[in-house]
Amino acid sequence: MESRTATMAIDARQQFQVLLERHRGIVAKVAHTYAWNAADRADLAQEIAVQLWRAFAKYDPARKFSTWMYRIALNVAISHVRSDRRRQLQTVPLDETLHDVADHSVANPVADQQVRALNRFIHAQSPLDRALLLLYLEERSYRDIAEILGISETNVATKTSRLKQRIRNEI
The missing domain is CATH 1.10.1740.10 (RNA polymerase sigma factor, region 2, helix turn helix motif)
Structure with missing residues (x-):
């Protein structure tokens, strides 16, 4: 045994x-x-x-x-x-982020600035909102995000919508 x-x-x-x-x-x-x-x-x-x-x-x-x-x-x-x-709180240098948003093979100062601003925005959020943004940027479904975070799909949709609006307003 x-x-x-x-x-x-x-x-x-x-x-x-x-x-x-x-x-x-x-x-x-x-x-x-x-x-x-x-x-x-x-x-x-x-x-x-x-x-x-x-x-x-x-x-x-x-x-x-x-x-x-x-x-x-x-x-x-x-x-x-x-x-x-x-x-x-500190910002993470762009080259250390895992969000491969910009193509670094071509210099694009506007895109780099936008990525830095998005990165600062993400790191300034509460832990739950940061987790939600991480999963959203990975293109996880609302169902997956809800299951991972232990909140309802409706709550995911509402929080995501609010965060996207804040990004538009702040960046």
Whole structure:
């Protein structure tokens, strides 16, 4: 019996490693969105991975792994921001953003300025609105966003609409 339990634990660990590697971009995007320097991003990414592993036994394979992963990653990141109120808001340099909005092979100062303004806007938002914008920019469906954030699709649509209007007004 002990041998079977050990084999199951190894299988779960291998399955988790494969899934984590396949979806590692999610961890990186969330860490980049919620942490402002390389050391903090590395710490946050590691904490996300630890919490994902701790919760893995409760993962339901009938659901999309990426949705489950986003939900945990965003919750960890939001907790990280809330627990470290001393952190001062800083803007992330454009070349470190994961939102590949501008084509950097062609110099376009207007586009670069707009991307910087959008980046500053995103980082100035509450953790929940930042998560919503991250998922919206990834072109996730309202249903996916609602499931990840634990809010209704109607709430997603309303918040998204308001944020888009604020972007138009402020940028």
